[in-house]
Amino acid sequence: MSNDTSGTVPGSVYIYEPNRAASIFFAAAFLASGLFHVWQCLWYHHWKVTALLPFSCALLTAAFATRAYGAFNHYDDAQVYTASTLLMYMSPPLLQLSNFLLLARLFHFVPYFSPMHPSRMLVTFASLAAVIELLTIAGTAYLTNRDLPDKSLRVGDTLAKAALVVQLLVAGLFFLLAGIFHRCCRAGGIRTPRVTYPLVAAYGSMVLLVGRTVYRMVEHFGSPLLSTRVLAEEPLSLGPAVRYEWYFYVFDAALVLLAVVVWNVVHPGRFLPEDPRRYLAQDGVTVLTGPEWKDSRSLTETFFDPFAMLTTRGGHQKQFWEHNGYALGAARRGAGTTRRT
Template sequence: MSAQPKKFVQYHYDPSLPAAALFVTLFALTTLAHIYQSLFHRRRRAYFLIPFLIGGLFEVIGYIGRIQSSNDPQVRSPFIMQTLTILLAPALFAASIYMVLGRLILLTSSEKYALVRRTWLTKIFVGGDVLSFIAQGVGGGMITSNKKDKDVVDTGRKIILLGLWIQIVFFGFFVLVAVLFQFRGRAHFRKIPAEVSWTKHLYVLYVTSILILIRSIFRVVEYTQGIDGYLYSHEVFLYIFDATLMFIAMLVMNVVHPADIARLLKEKEAWGGGGEMQRLDDEAREQNTAYVGRA
């Protein structure tokens, strides 16, 4: 007698209502703060952070879905909602984080120290992020499809893994670019006036990048084990290695908000005025021109 095919199981546990409600509240608070800091603050606006804001909204929607699933784990709509939004939110965070480094390079007039030219930096990394987002979205859609077919679910799992690996590779290379940029330009950076407080933003970039990398590695292990694996089957790991890490990443960006970079860029000319910052700008332009001429 042939074995009956195993049915797709949405949850291997009863989703926790208190945990989901806690993170809906936390993500809602940090997202609202980011919306104000990025779009409505009088002295600083940063529209390049819109993907980050959407990522925060995805987190809120995702954990609302888990609240609904706590009432009935077998209902499909909340399961689909929470699977896709929680899975995809970090890719949206990454898109804005990639843009931060390009603005720091512009602020410090230090493109010659970057491994990737500033004009290509955002295109390359955001391009990789889009590929990762699409792959994870397609894979997540297959896992949450109405067919409840284990073969389709397994294919979706593999596509999600591909998207996560793309994210890890691009993020790892991005961190390398940022570290080398800081190391190669250390003599130049010592000349930059203290008013241009760019270093704190670079360190926040490191922190958020590492948090997203850890989360992505967790997701790779989780989906490698499969939907019947130990990590996927125990809810606590989602809250430790995804929800908590992503909340910390958002909170750190609240404390040292990248919108300050936009303000600093606007104030850069005032600091220059023929002084030290203007001299560094002129020197950087000459060096970059010579660099391009040799290329």
């Protein structure tokens, strides 16, 4: 990959000559992963939890295909550059949300160890994902328009940085909730691969996405202003993470690709039921069908009070699993090994 930051094509929106082969490779890789995800969703009938995975792969395939188009002598096309950049920035928040969908299904599957109601968690983090996407779109639109005044470019830079900070905070909350849930499962003797494998895969996927977010934060916070104007006019004022293309492919593209491939290897459909009414009994073996863990509170109440600390109207559903005839630790005592629905 080119490391030349001083001799780019005149009028180019890139600080380097973008590598064509790398763009084509990642476009093909994300396409292959996305098609495999579609096949897995069809095979396991598991669209509700994993539909965002093929959708994110489609966005990333388009992003790198657009980047490849720009690499073939379209260096001065700002619209191509904007489209490619926007698609790349939009996908990681959706992958984060996909991990929360998986975590919510785990909470449905082992409801007695859930640190919060899964529906409330999804409303909260889907809202945060929407905020991240809005900040990303607005920030990218400003930074890739070199005709805007400096004040507008600084606004775009602030929005882009805010989106990255929120992504990091969201990842931290994921690890907090998943860690509490995981610890409770281990303490309660719930160590079935149906729970541990998806949970470990979610950890791995989120760690990879955090690595990508940290790289982008170093890129944005370590350089004066990441706009197409600065890229063209003051390339030597930028840090190495921006000036050399291999940083992007190693710490962004490759990490995001691994984050989606993890779910190709450990697809949730192999371990978790599609139906949220199906849950694991306290013996850690038996799978039962319950009434589903619902929350009758309004979306507004859920958004502003996800832990039901301020209001309790409909927020604490009867814990139906307490009367299913099973008790924690039964599997370890050799009882309750018969499966029933």
